[in-house]
Amino acid sequence: MRLSIERTRERIGDLHVGVMEAAKARLDNLTKPPGSLGVLEELAIRLSGITGRVLSEIRHKLVIVMAADHGVTAEGVSAYPSEVTAQMVMNFVNGGAAVNVLARHAGARMLVCDMGVKSNLECAGVLPIRVRPGTDNLATGPAMSRQEAIEAVERGIWVAEREIKSGADLVATGDMGIGNTTPSSAILAAFSGLPIRRLVGRGTGISDERLSRKVSAVSRALSVNRPDPRDAIDVLHKVGGLEIAGLAGVILGCAANRVPVIIDGFISGAAALVAAKLEPRSRQFMFASHLSEEPGHRHMLELLDLEPMLRMRMRLGEGTGAVLAMHLVEAACRIISEMASFQSAGVAGP
């Protein structure tokens, strides 16, 4: 039951332009000045283009949180030890993490996937689709093999397919992996060519000393590995991470099935860059949730040409920003469905 990247790419289509025009016409006839709900109206129009229906109803919200470990932690780039990845996965299973709280608040189901946690996680609450137990240190060589990167993306596609078949109609992406802002910065640096110092931030809140180590790790990752920005899989296997690869697959799987996918912050953004590079049309199915405190995030969103809805100075990941934005996407669905028209309400137009 292998779902190849190539086959998935081919299934990703364009937005339904005619349905979007019908959605805009409907919105312009509702009791408000045309366009005055701004992004809410744009969300409603794009959802129509995705689903092919003017009115959509969201019935089954899902946040997919993918976890993995990172060999680059050997460089001392994080304030937390690697063991915290597995500990936080157990926290997800027990419902105590920030993303659990916000997913409950959003009315979303949560699926936790082990894409490559180092220690054994034997737990019914985690989907065990680990490709390998963590990556190698990207500062000294490739993080994983090309084949492993492809495998991780394809497992992500498989997860999305499976969940959408079970009914998921709005997906949010989330991540857990101590050290994973480092591969995310490296991916961004490889694709953008921007100066590395502008793309490396304090992640969970590291000291100046760790920050210099992180900048050095990303610089060495690029000079040692020489990732080819025209080849997304080359970038991914050399300087990426297993959860980032899996999330890129989730995004492609959503796009192939015409399901809107809300992108969380910096790590999910790196996955979105990979997905957009693999198939540019996938971008049309993505919604940016928030602007992260991580300084490289705004560059990512510019490359993706996506506009964040929330400015909450968050920098936690896990999918926290994405689940928080589900409320806004649902609001857009309700606006176009439930508002009165000028005629039905007896209100004079402009």
Add this chain to the structure above:
Amino acid sequence: MRLSIERTRERIGDLHVGVMEAAKARLDNLTKPPGSLGVLEELAIRLSGITGRVLSEIRHKLVIVMAADHGVTAEGVSAYPSEVTAQMVMNFVNGGAAVNVLARHAGARMLVCDMGVKSNLECAGVLPIRVRPGTDNLATGPAMSRQEAIEAVERGIWVAEREIKSGADLVATGDMGIGNTTPSSAILAAFSGLPIRRLVGRGTGISDERLSRKVSAVSRALSVNRPDPRDAIDVLHKVGGLEIAGLAGVILGCAANRVPVIIDGFISGAAALVAAKLEPRSRQFMFASHLSEEPGHRHMLELLDLEPMLRMRMRLGEGTGAVLAMHLVEAACRIISEMASFQSAGVAGP
């Protein structure tokens, strides 16, 4: 049962600093890097300072929408005729407006108040507390008398008191009044002294011609009336509006009762400026919801020193941005209450 502005001002206290420190200590021990939830954590801390409890639960969300007409529409400053104010109030009562849809989505009750609609609204769904049937044209003289402005503020205080006594524990402000971005710009100009052209926008979406008329109306309002920026009631009665005055009262009433109040966009922002001028401590009880497309709004938020959470390019008013932000304030309450601590989850700290 008159609630004077003076008496209400005296009741507005400061935030409970000790409780805020306890809230911060609790947040720093939850399973996330300290401060990594950004504004969500700041919301939780400020809510603690407001309520005096580390953990708050929101049980009764309310959006108060105040409506009134504006004599300045005679200057041709709006794309819509004045009659639309009353028509939209009926749309609110019938549940078809954008704010109705978003209030339902937020799980909030909605209260519509007639503060000064020109035509008679005899309808059980509207609280009839009209001070006068619309203002006079502020471009040619005072919008209302000083006594009427005070009366409108005090009716707003009365509404807040009444609703808080009935259980409201999170209030959002909303407005309806064709022409009301003009008095809002005039209030902002009076308080800020900034060039009028930077404070006047297209409101519901007016033409270049109407925009010049609007700039001229605000300029004349200031030169004819010479409002004194040190005297908020002077500004309010000369260049304000009845719903703006009422909302300033609602904000003061919330602050006096230590109930958090979410400020909508440009018109609610003008009311917040008046409230903050009347009693600077009231600012501590305000939360800014979104950044409006109206160009003067960012200057308002700077004067108020409030940071908007949502960037949705909205410019509708009615309370739409404020009800959309209720989800975020509730999220903050749930984060501090429901997340696991490092110890309880068995997660290693930094």
